[in-house]
Amino acid sequence: MTTTPKKIVIAGGGTAGWIAAAALARKMGPLVDVRLIESETIGTIGVGEATIPPLRTFHKLLQIDEQAFMRATSATFKLGIQFENWGHIGERYIHSFGVTGQQSWLAEFVHFFLSAKEKGLEGTYGDYCFELEAARQHKFATSQQSNIQYAYHLDAGDYVSFLKRFCSALNVTRTEGVISRVAQHDNGDISALHLESGEIIEGDFFIDCTGFKGLLIEETLETGFEDWSHWLLCDSACAVQTESTQPAPPYTRAAAHHAGWQWEIPLQHRVGNGLVYSSKFMDDEEARQTLLKNVKGEPLTSPRTLRFKTGRRKKAWHRNCLALGLASGFVEPLESTSIHLVMMGITRFMQLFPHSGHDPALIDEYNSQTQAELERIRDFIILHYHVTARDDSPFWQHCKDMQVPDSLISRITLFKEQAHAFQKLNELFRVDSWTQVMLGQGITPTHYHPAATMLSEDQLKNSLRQQRERVLAAVKQLPEHADFVKGYCGR
DSSP states (O other): OOOOOEEEEEEOOHHHHHHHHHHHHHHHGGGEEEEEEEOTTSOOOOOOOBOOTHHHHHHHHTTOOHHHHHHHTTOEEEOEEEEESSSSTTOEEEEESSOBSOOOSSSOHHHHHHHHHHTTOOSOGGGGBHHHHHHHTTBOOOOTTOOOOOEEEOOHHHHHHHHHHHHHTTTOEEEEOOEEEEEEOTTSOEEEEEETTSOEEEOSEEEEOOGGGOIIIIIITOOOEEEOTTTOOOOEEEEEEEOOOSOOOSSEEEEEETTEEEEEEEOSSOEEEEEEEOTTTSOHHHHHHHHHHHOSSOBSSOOEEEEOOOEEESOSEETTEEEOGGGTEEOOGGGOOHHHHHHHHHHHHHHTOOTTSOOHHHHHHHHHHHHHHHHHHHHHHHHHHHSOOOOSSHHHHHHHHSOOOHHHHHHHHHHHHHOOOOOOTTOSSOHHHHHHHHHHHTOOOSOOOGGGGGSOHHHHHHHHHHHHHHHHHHHHTSOBHHHHHHHHHOO
């Protein structure tokens, strides 16, 4: 059986467009003919510089060499995020990518930890996580045999350039131009994109990577948008790049302020900084001044202000159009999920590819999976804002008192009352992630699983002491993160 390649037209470049092009061309090869339209006159957001571990799996799928990628993007390693001033002002905790402690089949490690705390044990939950302790000590190493869980900090602009070069060997056709009109068939499907140059580009399927504008998915197909800004108040960011003033730590910093939070992302050659805020509680000039006052190095760029709206398209796939990246919706940058959602979106699309044309069952399944994924990420982000002891500003008072989704209420209640966290099927954030953040934000569970009481006090303390010693011994063997980066992928 011979199959005529499907003509896939990607509207827009940036990270989303070039990830989609790379994945389709690498993994579907002769089944698709990929063409990407972008214009150098249209800018991209370009500040999504922190990632999460699934990017490593995606790169392996595409056969991307890690060291070459890291050199090209001035990347460093990321073991998690250090949250500062979120539960109480002056407190900090790390949400790491590792597994914490040793659990039994009957109960997660947190139950044994809570039992030990009740008996007067010193220390924190994170003391029993290898990746978290390595982050604290600014240590890192990896190899083919290593099972350390990590992600990357990268230069977003350089990442797009890297993907363009990657795609040049995969027969992806790039067209420079501005889209002036979207043509449709009589049935409402998109038929072609008209460029200002007069060129008309026809396709079987179109991928919208035009950012918040949503030129295809929204302005043309009028898919609709579900607004989440009543739960996620931040709608603006001010970003600036600065000189490095110290060796890069292997984690992102997220420091809360009175109307949002500030990020710090260390690369090999500079630091990415940004202030995320709600325009209802902070104006642009105050945000700019607050950011510049709190960065550590000399600015390399002028601060620029970005606007965003949290929520999702009611259908990420509608007719013969798929929305990826900001065109499909946006949660917010707090847990570095933007690039991940692009990867998952194009991967899911390839798995459910419409080889036989329109199939409502495929579209419904894609949209159902996408909605579930986004809503669970949304709940995890809201958790950081809602579960807090802060009441020092109107912003935090609002976050603390607001009504949150029922799906999140049930998770918080279950952990608060019984110390149970869980990971649903295909959910991004693991049990350890939910546990680390809930404890870090200040929740102290009322009860824990009685399995933890089956150990005597001496047995429990000895077990935890041994686990802590193993973590410290393993971390002691690691080199400094900055030293490893220099030898492994230094520019």
